[in-house]
Each structure stands twice: as C-alpha cells, then as structure tokens.
C-alpha cells in the first residue's frame with residue numbers, strides 16, 4: 001500500500017501523471033488571471049489618480065492664470081496694486097494650491113525669469129528647462145516621477161486680451177504623489193491578502209478536481225487489473241468519459257480476441273489428440289484381436305500387420321503435416337525469398353504427381369500463358385501447388401482430368417487448378433481451410449487425407465500476401481485459384 005502511494009507520488013512529481021498535469025493546469029488557469037487582474041487594477045488606479053490630480057491642479061492653475069492676466073501680474077511690482085485685486089491675493093491663491101497639493105508653484109515670465117516661487121527660493125532667477133520652453137511653444141507637459149513621489153507639470157498663462165492668444169508666462173508646478181502611493185499601498189496589501197486566499201482556494205479546488213477528473217482512468221486500470229488477476233472474466237465498462245469508453249472498448253475487443261484464440265487453441269489440441277488417437281486405437285484393436293486369437297494363421301498375422309503398418313503411416317502423415325503447419329505459424333514472418341521460374345516449378349511438381357494421377361487414370365494438363373518469374377519462397381510455393389494438385393487428383397473420379405493454368409499480369413501471377421472431381425458441397429466451402437476439416441471423413445481417411453493440407457496452403461498464400469479462392473459444384477468438379485504478388489517483400 002505504502003509502495004503504491006510512493007509510486008503514485010513519484011509519478012505525480014515526475015509530471016507523467018495526468019493528475020499532476022490537471023492540477024498544474026487548473027492552478028495556472030486559476031492564479032494567472034487573478035495576478036494579472038491585481039496588477040492591472042492597481043496600475044490603472046494609479047494612472048487614473050495621477051491624471052485626476054493633474055487635471056484638478058491644472059484647472060485651478062488656469063483660474064489663477066486668468067487672474068494673473070486680468071491683473072497684469074507680470075507688469076506690477078510685488079507690492080503693486082492693479083484693478084482692485086492685489087498681487088498678494090494671487091500669491092495667497094498660489095500658496096493655497098501649493099499647501100493643498102503639498103507642492104511648489106513657480107511663475108515664469110516670457111524672458112524665462114522666475115517672478116514667483118511659492119518656496120521663495122528661485123525668485124528672480126532665470127530658469128532654462130526643457131518643459132518650460134516646450135510650454136511656451138504651446139505643448140503642455142506633465143511628468144510623474146514615481147520613485148521620488150512627485151508629479152511635475154507646466155501650465156501656460158495665456159493672454160487673450162489681444163486679438164490672438166499669446167503665451168505670456170508659464171506656471172511650473174510640482175506636487176506630491178504621496179497620497180496616491182499611500183492608497184496604492186493599502187490597496188496592494190488588501191489585494192495580496194485576497195490573492196493568497198484565492199491561491200489556497202484554487203489549490204484546494206485543483207487537488208479535488210484533479211482527483212475527481214482522473215478517477216475514471218483509475219477505475220479502468222482497476223477493472224483491467226481485476227481481469228488480469230483472473231477475478232473477473234466479464235467485459236469491463238467505465239462509461240464516465242468518451243475516452244474511457246474507447247479504451248475499454250479496445251480492451252474488450254482484445255479480451256474477446258484472446259478468448260477466441262484460447263478457444264481455437266483448445267479446439268486444436270482436442271482435434272490433434274483425437275486425430276492422433278484414431279490410428280492408435282485402430283492399431284490397438286488389431287493387435288488385441290491377434291493376441292486373443294490362439295493359433296492364428298500366419299496369413300492373418302500378415303494381413304493385420306499390413307493394416308497396422310498403414311495406420312502407422314497415417315499417424316506419421318498427421319505428425320508431418322502438423323509439424324509443417326506449426327513451423328509455418330512459428331516462422332510466419334520468415335520468408336526465404338528467391339527469384340523463381342514458376343513454370344519450371346509447376347513442371348517439376350506435376351512430374352512428381354503424375355504417378356499418383358496415373359493410378360486413378362486422371363489426365364493432368366498444364367497450360368502456361370507466359371513464362372513467369374517471381375520473387376517468392378520456393379518451399380512454400382511448392383507446398384501450395386503440391387497440395388492443390390494432389391487434392392485435385394485425390395478427390396477426382398476415375399478417368400477424370402486436372403487442368404493447371406499459369407498466368408501473370410504486371411503485378412500478380414495466378415495459379416489455377418481445376419478438376420472434374422467430386423466437388424465440394426456449398427455448405428462445406430467456408431470450412432475447407434479449417435484445420436482437420438474434411439468433407440467426407442471416411443473417404444478422406446481412405447485416401448490418406450489429414451484435413452491439414454488446405455490449412456497449410458492458405459497459411460502459405462497469406463504469408464506471400466496473396467489470395468486463394470475456390471469455386472465448386474458438387475459432383476462436377478472444383479477450381480482453386482491462387483493469386484500471388486510477383487514480388488513479395490519480407491517486411492511486416
């Protein structure tokens with residue numbers, strides 16, 4: 001149990017686990033927007049506050065600026081008096097603005113001389129600053145220096161008494177931004193507390209969700225493990241997600257294939273045992289009957305021994321065919337490809353089988369449409385051709401015929417064996433390639449069939465990526481056609 005937890009933890013930390021990935025994705029999806037929002041809101045609050053402050057101060061300075069013009073401030077001596085409003089009143093207005101915004105206002109005339117400084121430091125001095133010159137040119141400037149905590153701005157003093165507006169002076173103001181910074185600090189602290197709470201909440205949610213979302217996959221693993229351990233043999237079902245349904249479907253199909261394979265293997269073993277036992281049983285009966293008969297004549301011994309020898313031959317044939325079949329399946333991927341003259345091979349096989357045909361007086365003819373060269377496995381090709389021609393002779397009538405045809409196109413060659421034999425009943429056609437299947441068991445036994453010939457043939461054809469087809473009419477004859485690629489690759 002602890003090992004399982006440790007293994008799970010290791011998988012989680014190596015990020016190979018789906019749960020870890022879910023967790024991280026959800027955490028990132030939950031936290032990143034809140035961080036972006038936090039800094040975005042704070043930055044926009046700061047920008048808006050600075051803008052507000054600038055426009056408030058600018059408005060008030062404009063009013064003061066108008067007073068300056070209407071009172072001809074630039075042309076009066078500090079103690080002068082003009083048109084009812086004394087210079088002190090304007091100075092007091094400026095002083096009030098500076099106090100209110102914790103700042104400093106300097107009034108600069110067109111010869112860049114400071115005519116008023118609320119700090120009283122630079123009065124009478126000439127100021128050459130880029131901002132002031134820009135302002136005289138009609139360009140309003142405002143700077144926010146966050147590091148040092150102040151906002152600097154220029155305000156033009158415009159004389160509109162003449163026909164056109166003329167900038168006769170500039171107010172250079174710097175005000176403190178400490179209030180904004182203080183509010184920002186408070187807001188930042190609150191946002192940070194909220195952010196941390198959200199982080200904890202998101203983490204908890206990410207853990208719970210990643211656990212819940214991956215649970216169906218754990219259920220799939222558990223179900224497969226149960227089948228694997230042999231506790232269950234049922235089809236498994238985890239319908240939570242489309243993905244789990246796909247995985248489970250694929251697993252169920254695999255399970256069914258394995259079961260089918262298992263059944264077919266069992267059947268095969270049963271068939272093999274049965275087939276091998278039949279000649280043994282016959283031998284046993286023959287031997288027993290000789291043993292029970294006292295003073296049996298020598299001819300009877302001889303007769304029975306001939307039968308025993310033929311049963312042993314049969315047993316031998318079955319074992320040889322079985323070995324050929326097993327070898328073929330074991331070496332399914334191994335084809336010994338050689339460049340082969342197919343016409344020569346057919347001639348050779350027919351020569352070997354002619355004595356068998358002669359025994360039944362079956363005429364064998366070979367029609368070759370063209371010389372065929374192919375890259376195939378010679379031994380397996382020879383097995384295919386021998387089995388088909390041998391069957392055509394074996395399951396023929398006396399004085400019948402067998403026709404072997406060979407043809408090719410640019411991709412395939414076709415080898416066709418037709419006979420005038422017994423034919424195969426329609427309902428047996430689908431089974432003739434099965435191992436140990438025989439249409440007429442007793443007849444097949446009589447003529448030495450094992451029921452494995454066509455299984456071996458089909459397996460060899462498929463190994464060459466070819467195809468085998470049969471047409472047959474019961475009582476009239478059959479025709480087997482094999483189509484093989486001229487060039488067989490060993491790959492796959």
Ligand code: ADP
Pocket residue numbers: 387391392395419421422423424432433437438439440444448449450451452453454455477478
């Ligand atoms: P066997 O060793 O018994 O011949 P095969 O696998 O070669 O086994 O053939 C399976 C069965 O198909 C045979 O028992 C036979 O009944 C039938 N069969 C095969 N070839 C022919 C044919 N040319 N004509 C009639 N029946 C055939």
